[in-house]
Amino acid sequence: ETGVTQSPTHLIKTRGQQVTLRCSSQSGHNTVSWYQQALGQGPQFIFQYYREEENGRGNFPPRFSGLQFPNYSSELNVNALELDDSALYLCASSLVPLAERTDTQCFGPGTRLTVL
Amino acid sequence: GIQVEQSPPDLILQEGANSTLRCNFSDSVNNLQWFHQNPWGQLINLFYIPSGTKQNGRLSATTVATERYSLLYISSSQTTDSGVYFCAVERYSGAGSYQLTFGKGTKLSVIP
Secondary structure (H helix, E strand, O other), X not given: OOOOEEEOOEEEEOOOOOEEEEEEOOXXXXXXXXXXXXXXXXXXXXXXXXXXXXXXEOOOOOOEEEEEOOOOOXXXXXXXXXXHHOEEEEEEEEOOOOOOXXXXXXXXXXXXXXXX | OOOEEEXXXXXXEEOOOOXXXXXXXXXXXXXXXXXXXOOOOOEEXXXXXXXXXXXXXXXXXXXXXXXXXXXXXXXXXXXXXXXXXXXXXXXXXXXXOEEEEEOOOEEEEEEO
């Protein structure tokens, strides 16, 4: 069974640039969520994708957008980068349906983004 | 939104000691998970525990959903237990949508 993978591991960008982060879900999982973890904080929910559509969103501006592909891999895009976007970005996958879900969200190793 | 509070924020233990980490949440939840984050940032799921008690080796967890708290017990701590422990609660928001809300974590340092 393949776990959740993310790329790249580290990334350095400058303010105003755009960035794309990538995630491959765990085999068999069809739901992916993205989280932002600032230094010293817990992860914060950005959004979730299910069946290639956004299925829930946290308190993040529209310059944070995403895609989910038919193979359940996903991208997180951030436009007009700001210094406060520097964080660890985590991807998590899980299996739907949820009514009697007994599995967990499985997290990838994260991408550490630094905005200068 | 739902609030998740963890205590203590920091904990220093001598190797071999026991500890209890607490997680309080402000509203009813569908599920609760405990994670360990290693120094490289990887979140490792420890327990998926919406209610009741579970044990895995030296770790155990108890969730009392009606009183909105969960406890993580670490016995005979080892230096490899060091890291940040997060509690995260999950709520369904309809149409299959759900999200984890994390606490700020408990930073555990186990010294030899």
